[in-house]
Amino acid sequence: MRTLPPTITPARSRDLVGSVIDASTALLAEQQHDIVRFAMGAPSEDLMPMERLDQAFSNAGRGRYDYGATEGEPQLREQILHLSEWAGSPTRDERLLVTTGGMQGLDLAFKLFVARGDLVVVEAPTYTNGYATALSYGAEVLAAPVDGQGLVVEALPELVKHAGRAPRAIYTIPNFQNPTGVTMTRARRELLLQLAEQWGSVIIDDDPYGLLRFDGDHVPGFAEIAPDHPLLFQVRTFSKVIAPGLRIGWIDVDPEVRRLAINAKQAMDTCASVPVQTAVATYLGSGDLQRHIAGLRGIYRDRKNAMRSSLQRHFGDLATATDPEGGFFLWLTLTGEASAIDTERLFPRALTDGVAYIPGPAFTTDGSLRNALRLCFATSSPERIDEGIQRLARTVRHDLVATGALV
Known part of the structure; x- marks a missing residue:
């Protein structure tokens, strides 16, 4: 006899909202081509104190x-x-x-x-x-x-x-x-x-x-x-x-x-x-943590500056970005001819083109801010950041040409 699954409480299940951000981890793991990853808000592995952590785990007592x-x-x-x-x-x-x-x-x-x-x-x-x-x-x-x-x-x-x-x-x-x-x-x-x-x-x-x-x-x-x-x-x-x-x-x-x-x-x-x-x-x-943080601050400053410079170079008047004094993220807003682009709709094409980000609507309760997106500068080197921004700019311009907004 077939066993039926338990009944889920409708009100409770209706209130559970999945995370676009966390879901991107599994999505990116499925991809077989090179992707510059601006999506997840995490330090890159080369910036984690792996050896010291391994040593700390091995030295733990009874x-x-x-x-x-x-x-x-x-x-x-x-x-x-x-x-x-x-x-x-x-x-x-x-x-x-x-x-x-x-x-x-x-x-x-x-x-x-x-x-x-x-x-x-x-x-x-x-x-x-x-x-x-x-x-x-x-x-x-x-x-x-x-x-x-x-x-x-x-x-x-x-x-x-x-x-x-x-x-x-x-x-x-x-x-x-x-x-x-x-x-x-x-x-x-x-x-x-x-x-x-x-x-x-x-x-x-x-x-x-x-x-x-x-x-x-x-x-x-x-x-x-x-x-x-x-x-x-x-x-x-x-x-x-x-x-x-x-x-x-x-x-x-x-x-x-x-x-x-x-x-x-x-x-x-x-x-x-x-x-x-x-x-x-x-x-x-x-x-070690205080020394580690001091090193991270300089690295993240360089990566943030690299991303902002790359955005200016490859996007010009098609976007504006925030200029944070710390942390991991820039918020990019598409402007001018690009302001009508829906970053959620654009995402599959961007992923195919080798760059990942989180669309603006993921950070809203009403699905708004559709012409915006989040970029994490913490995970990539300045060289990879520039490559990723170039790919994203090409994706945006391809979309503008395809829709007739840009000749």
């Missing part, structure tokens, strides 16, 4: 394959405290919980604070997996604009008034935002804290890139402006500064929130991988 404390291994939490102090945002152990990557931190935030029908402010555009996690808990998303100075916080009161109720949470990527690369000003951070207090809203501060500033002046973080603020839920990760496959991050939250987050995490995975936590703690204890 107990590394046991269950661990849900809070995280004590030696790793100690190293996170040292790193936070070095980064200018000291914290306390009772605020820390080690997570399985930054994504688990986001999941814990929305799980604890968002119920079905709650309003959640997100940036437009924003990180796909961030708003997808909010949607998975039944949130109603309110998109707020982003400009060259980050989230347009001044627009929030009118947007919230029009929505008819205060947001339960505000999800923001304040430093070198994904996907635009822009950074929120101090004045806007201060205003956002004021609005959060007024509304009783949790600020979910997702900051994977904050340690990777390579130009400009430091902008104080929310916790520097308002230490121990109870409405701050800070999500951090080692994915961008060490290696994404480690899947180790942490949250920095009010101790009472941490207690609830521990309960929630125990219903997920009990604890983050103990062998990986131990190896990361060993690596951090060597002091």
Whole structure:
């Protein structure tokens, strides 16, 4: 007798939104031809401290394959405290919980604070997996604009008034935002804290890139402006500064929130991988991470500049791009004759032509920003960046000729 599959809860399945970004990993693995990969936001393998990590794994002591404390291994939490102090945002152990990557931190935030029908402010555009996690808990998303100075916080009161109720949470990527690369000003951070207090809203501060500033002046973080603020839920990760496959991050939250987050995490995975936590703690204890970050900053500055120069050389007036002071990404907007191009429709042709990116609509809740796309400069050398931009420019011009927009 044929066994029928279990019935999936309709409301829950309807709220689950897949990630275009993560799906691109499998898509690219299927390709047999040379592709310049501007899609995934990850360091290239040559920029991961592979030998030191291998050494850290091999030197781990007894107990590394046991269950661990849900809070995280004590030696790793100690190293996170040292790193936070070095980064200018000291914290306390009772605020820390080690997570399985930054994504688990986001999941814990929305799980604890968002119920079905709650309003959640997100940036437009924003990180796909961030708003997808909010949607998975039944949130109603309110998109707020982003400009060259980050989230347009001044627009929030009118947007919230029009929505008819205060947001339960505000999800923001304040430093070198994904996907635009822009950074929120101090004045806007201060205003956002004021609005959060007024509304009783949790600020979910997702900051994977904050340690990777390579130009400009430091902008104080929310916790520097308002230490121990109870409405701050800070999500951090080692994915961008060490290696994404480690899947180790942490949250920095009010101790009472941490207690609830521990309960929630125990219903997920009990604890983050103990062998990986131990190896990361060993690596951090060597002091290598600070030196590694210093090297990354110079490399990423060179790669960002190479991408912007290549865009100017090969696109000219057909596109404009953001100019980030850190992080991984440029946001490219097609202009002039190219402004009518749909980057989602263009993607298969670009992939055939040997270049991959993430289309603009993937970062929106309404499928807008169709003439824009995200480019990651962190993964490729300046020479490969130039090759990839040339391929992308050829794809765009081919499309313009095919549609009669360019003769």
